[in-house]
Amino acid sequence: MINPSAEGQLRSFAKLPIVFQRDHEPLSIPGAGTAPSSSNPAGRILRMHHVRQENLPFVGSSYEFRGAEQGDTGVSVFLFHGKPGSGPGPHRHPYDEIQFIREGRGVWTVNGKTFEGGAGDIFVIKAGEIHSFKAVGDSPLIQLDVHLSPRFIQENL
Numbered sequence: 001m002i003n004p005s006a007e008g009q010l011r012s013f014a015k016l017p018i019v020f021q022r023d024h025e026p027l028s029i030p031g032a033g034t035a036p037s038s039s040n041p042a043g044r045i046l047r048m049h050h051v052r053q054e055n056l057p058f059v060g061s062s063y064e065f066r067g068a069e070q071g072d073t074g075v076s077v078f079l080f081h082g083k084p085g086s087g088p089g090p091h092r093h094p095y096d097e098i099q100f101i102r103e104g105r106g107v108w109t110v111n112g113k114t115f116e117g118g119a120g121d122i123f124v125i126k127a128g129e130i131h132s133f134k135a136v137g138d139s140p141l142i143q144l145d146v147h148l149s150p151r152f153i154q155e156n157l
Helices: 004-014 067-071
Strands: 062-065 076-082 097-103 105-110 113-118 122-125 131-136 141-147
Touching: 062 067, 067 076, 105 122, 105 141, 131 141
Parallel strands: none
Antiparallel strands: 062 076, 076 141, 097 122, 097 141, 105 113, 105 131
């Protein structure tokens, strides 16, 4: 059952003119121009990018989607897949990072405070906070790390 407010949002999305292409090129939405109009109040051309995970760079334990390079967007996303005992050492970023823990368990240290987390947890690490994490247990730690920057910037400490 859809809650009433979500149902209204779904109806709004249903009115958008969307065209899907299978050639992996950016999409143009018909009717989207460069000037505002009653049919296109935003007055911009909308584009979508499609990248397959296996085509992303794999560095260390992560597939890396760098927004400026692969999607012309303002975020970068890493899919971390770490074996027990693996993980980055202390580092920080000049932007916020949100970590969505999908599978496994880990130990995090943020600004000197250490705690455990696992599947279903979401961590918001603020810009400048010194942090590290390590996969623990018998299974891999799988998480989606959203970096609120089109370019990945990290200072290792």
